[in-house]
Amino acid sequence: TQLLEQSPQFLSIQEGENLTVYCNSSSVFSSLQWYRQEPGEGPVLLVTVVTGGEVKKLKRLTFQFGDARKDSSLHITAAQPGDTGLYLCAGALRGNAGNMLTFGGGTRLMVKP
Amino acid sequence: DAGVIQSPRHEVTEMGQEVTLRCKPISGHNSLFWYRQTMMRGLELLIYFNNNVPIDDSGMPEDRFSAKMPNASFSTLKIQPSEPRDSAVYFCASSSAPGGYTFGSGTRLTVV
Numbered sequence: 001t002q003l004l005e006q007s008p009q010f011l012s013i014q015e016g017e018n019l020t021v022y023c024n025s026s027s028v029f030s031s032l033q034w035y036r037q038e039p040g041e042g043p044v045l046l047v048t049v050v051t052g053g054e055v056k057k058l059k060r061l062t063f064q065f066g067d068a069r070k071d072s073s074l075h076i077t078a079a080q081p082g083d084t085g086l087y088l089c090a091g092a093l094r095g096n097a098g099n100m101l102t103f104g105g106g107t108r109l110m111v112k113p
Numbered sequence: 114d115a116g117v118i119q120s121p122r123h124e125v126t127e128m129g130q131e132v133t134l135r136c137k138p139i140s141g142h143n144s145l146f147w148y149r150q151t152m153m154r155g156l157e158l159l160i161y162f163n164n165n166v167p168i169d170d171s172g173m174p175e176d177r178f179s180a181k182m183p184n185a186s187f188s189t190l191k192i193q194p195s196e197p198r199d200s201a202v203y204f205c206a207s208s209s210a211p212g213g214y215t216f217g218s219g220t221r222l223t224v225v
Contacts, residue, residue, distance in 0.1 A: 002155075033213050042117075042204050042216025043156075088156065092211070099144045099210035100169070105155045 003027060004089055004104035012110045016078050021107040023072045023089035030094045032065055032072045033101065037086040079111045119205050119217035126224055131193040134220045137186055138207030146214065147180055147190050148204040156204075162188065195224045 007022050023032070031050045035043035047056050049065035049072065056063045060083075062075040072089055086108050090101040118137040126132055138145050147159040160170040162182045170180070177196070182188040192199055202221050206214040 031211070035214075040218070042206070042219055043214075044216070045213035048213055090214075099163075099208050099212070100158075100161060101214065103156045103158075 002105055003093075003102045004091055006087075006089060006104040006107050008107060009105065010108050010110075012112065013079055015081060015111055015113050017111075018075070018077050019079060019109070020073055020075045021087055021109070023074075023091075023104050025070050025091065027091075028069050028094055029091035030069070032069070032089060032091045034063055034072070034074055035088040035090065037088060037106075039085075043086075043088055076109075079109075081111045081113050084109055084111050117205055117207050117215050117217035119203075119220050121220055122218065123221045124223070126195055126222070128196055128224055129194045130224075131191065132195045132199075132222060132224075134190040134203050134205075134222070136188045136190075136205030136217060138188070138205070139215055140186065142207035142209045142215070143185075144208045144210060145182060145188050146206045146208070147188070148206065150202045150204060150219070159190070159203075192222075195222075197224045200224050 005024050033048045034046045036046055037043040047063045052067045052069045054065045060077045064073050086106045088106045089104045092101055120135045143164050145162040149157045149159055158172045160173055160180045161168050165182045178192055180190045200223050202219045204216050204219045206216045208214045
């Protein structure tokens with residue numbers, strides 16, 4: 001069992017649909033990040049959320065940090081084929097030394113034209 | 114800045130051979146991480162350096178794996194001897210606390 005559980009693991013949708021992916025834990029995080037990874041490349045940072053209840057928007061992507069800082073969600077509106085990729089959440093545990101992050105298992109999204 | 118630079122991009126080697134993966138972090142970043150990614154196990158942290166000092170190597174699977182960071186601009190991950198189960202994509206990432214990670218493009222290792 002991973003410290004950060006992501007769901008769903010796989011998602012295949014049509015262009016224009018909305019979707020939400022989840023990142024859950026029983027641990028409290030001082031901050032949480034979302035990354036997107038495209039085939040053949042490394043993960044790329046999308047956003048960092050720090051405050052419980054915080055909502056951040058990045059064009060059609062909306063990120064929310066849970067009030068208790070144990071979970072997060074990523075909502076994509078009107079998905080495009082360019083959104084296809086592996087979405088990873090990563091959290092910094094309170095009390096962690098240095099800058100260590102714990103990664104979830106990822107949600108693999110495919111958006112079909 | 115060119116980002117985190119990893120070499121080689123692809124490596125195919127025979128079982129038993131030594132493999133060395135290289136990483137150049139972003140200048141000014143004081144933390145460096147080596148990860149391994151597979152479909153089955155996802156992204157696994159192998160080792161983490163802070164200011165060139167290894168802080169946590171609990172993820173290194175066996176004594177066959179070793180990592181060094183002789184200076185702030187270079188790190189290596191060595192596997193000796195390599196085995197087919199080591200086949201994976203190996204990523205290097207760097208960071209300056211408390212920022213996010215910048216990943217390299219990875220090295221795809223195939224051990225036959």
